[in-house]
Amino acid sequence: MELRGKKHCVVVIDMLNDFIGEKAALRCENGEKIVPKIKELVDFAHDHNIQVAFIQEAHRKNDRDFRVRPVHAIKGTWGSEFIPELQPDESKGDYIVQKRRHSAFSYTDFDLFLREEEIDTVVLTGVWTNVCVRSTASDALYHGYNVICLSDGTASQDDSMHVSGLRDIDIFGDIMSTEEYKEAAKNKFSHDEQVV
Numbered sequence: 742m743e744l745r746g747k748k749h750c751v752v753v754i755d756m757l758n759d760f761i762g763e764k765a766a767l768r769c770e771n772g773e774k775i776v777p778k779i780k781e782l783v784d785f786a787h788d789h790n791i792q793v794a795f796i797q798e799a800h801r802k803n804d805r806d807f808r809v810r811p812v813h814a815i816k817g818t819w820g821s822e823f824i825p826e827l828q829p830d831e832s833k834g835d836y837i838v839q840k841r842r843h844s845a846f847s848y849t850d851f852d853l854f855l856r857e858e859e860i861d862t863v864v865l866t867g868v869w870t871n872v873c874v875r876s877t878a879s880d881a882l883y884h885g886y887n888v889i890c891l892s893d894g895t896a897s898q899d900d901s902m903h904v905s906g907l908r909d910i911d912i913f914g915d916i917m918s919t920e921e922y923k924e925a926a927k928n929k930f931s932h933d934e935q936v937v
Contacts, residue, residue: 742917744925745887746862750792750855751782754845754867754874756827757798759813759820761868766813766820771896771903772868776826778894778919779866785923787833789930792858794851795829796867796877797821799839806841843873846880855886862887864922866894870906878910888914891922 759766761773786793799816800806814821816839829835838851845851855863863881865874865888874895881888890910897903907916917925 742915742921742925744862744889744922744929745915748792748858748860749862749864749889749926750794750858750860751786751864752794752796752845752866752877753779753783753827754796754865754877755798755814755869756795756824756867757814757820758822758824759798761824766811769868769896769898771898771900775866775868775894775896776824778891780826782864782866782891782894782919782923783827785926787830789926791926791930792834792836792860793829794836794838794845794854795823795827796845796851796873797823797837797839798841798873800841804841843876844880845873845877846884847876852884860886862889865890865910868895869897869902870895871897871902871909872906875906875909878914882913889922890914890916891919892916893918 760769783793798814799821800814802815829837836854838845838849840849863886865878878888
């Protein structure tokens with residue numbers, strides 16, 4: 742598959758202590774299985790000068806979100822921190838976006854950051870496929886970005902939720918495996934001098 746776009750950003754969504762691991766307040770067990778794939782992709786992005794953005798839920802203590810979901814990922818707490826295996830590396834240019842809603846674009850500076858970096862394509866990973874990943878994918882489309890979602894780099898609580906999210910995103914985005922993306926990116930970016 743030929744990749745769309747001239748400049749990509751790998752987006753790691755909500756790989757936080759309150760979603761991943763036995764002590765997580767809103768544990769996504771399948772999310773634990775995708776950690777190695779995301780780590781592999783982040784390392785690949787660093788090696789190939791592809792931007793990486795880490796999206797971090799950081800709620801207010803009285804956030805409206807808690808009217809419909811359990812309290813989780815309060816800003817400044819352990820639950821809102823990135824898991825040890827997936828720590829942003831700002832020395833390599835990783836960018837952190839804090840959010841209080843499902844979408845990484847909702848009331849954040851994510852769109853401004855992408856535009857300043859002249860990025861036109863987002864490559865989505867993380868949890869949950871049918872909630873925050875899907876919401877971010879929809880908003881990316883609305884803001885004019887190409888959308889790629891990695892099927893083995895995203896997860897939900899169960900397979901039916903995951904598949905449902907991927908099915909929705911597939912209507913307007915490209916669904917690929919991590920390996921498929923890496924191969925296509927190596928081929929594209931080695932021939933595209935405009936990609937930084």
